[in-house]
Amino acid sequence: MIIHILAGGPTDHHPDLALYEKEEVVWAAVDRGVYHLLQKGIGPYAAFGDYDSVTDDELQWMKQQTNLQIVPKEKNETDLELAINWAVSQNPKCIRIFGATGGRLDHALANVQMLVKGLQKPIDMQLIDHKNEITLKRAGTYSIAKSDAFPYVSFLPLTETVTGITLNGFKYPLLKKTIEWGSTLCISNELVEEKGTFSFATGILMVIRSTD
Structure with missing residues (x-):
């Protein structure tokens, strides 16, 4: 349902x-x-x-x-x-x-x-x-598909810190970074491949897909 x-x-x-x-x-x-x-x-x-x-x-x-x-x-x-x-x-x-x-x-x-x-x-x-699709994710590994309707992807920590964030298939890749409240490190990224992945070790991550 x-x-x-x-x-x-x-x-x-x-x-x-x-x-x-x-x-x-x-x-x-x-x-x-x-x-x-x-x-x-x-x-x-x-x-x-x-x-x-x-x-x-x-x-x-x-x-x-x-x-x-x-x-x-x-x-x-x-x-x-x-x-x-x-x-x-x-x-x-x-x-x-x-x-x-x-x-x-x-x-x-x-x-x-x-x-x-x-x-x-x-x-x-x-x-x-x-203009936006917003969801929350717990620590883990996730696949994400390219979207013409929502080309921009941002990641914001909902918890005070999110550790070990890794982005693959993105214009701006990351490897095991920590982001905290107030950080704009993961704002306005884009997929350069048809599918990418994001993963993180601890915390809760807000994933926002946006139009231009």
Whole structure:
């Protein structure tokens, strides 16, 4: 099972969702993301939110289109975290999150950090917008394919340090380097081969694939 979640971020930061519909997926949506998804003719399997970001008329229309789970405005989790917790509980192969960037910075940073929930299962979890695909990796060795849509690849430490990072098949290769918070050593690399590898010994690494 693959679960896609559309959050309520600005629509101009959405990628072309049609690019991610080639596989059979289960859609969930969050707050105003429910409205945007229904506008695209997609009915979410699950919908979460307090719906404080939609008008009364929009809310009534949404209720006519799908079954909404309305949660209190005052709570300990964001609406998106509730949706991610539900998605993780379904034990899918992959979770892709859209509409989670481009608005408030506090929410965007928290949304990136929530990718840790995928590592804990483990489940492949990605946060995707019109310019970036973001995922987290634990220590290990990984292959990565060249992509015309996302040609730039950056590696950032999510933990205080990431040790032993090695890059092969990249324009700027590395051999067993350590990167720390605040380092830009691994920003904006590119694959020069159709497939490359990256590996590291300790820590959690954020992998960001970006457009130009």
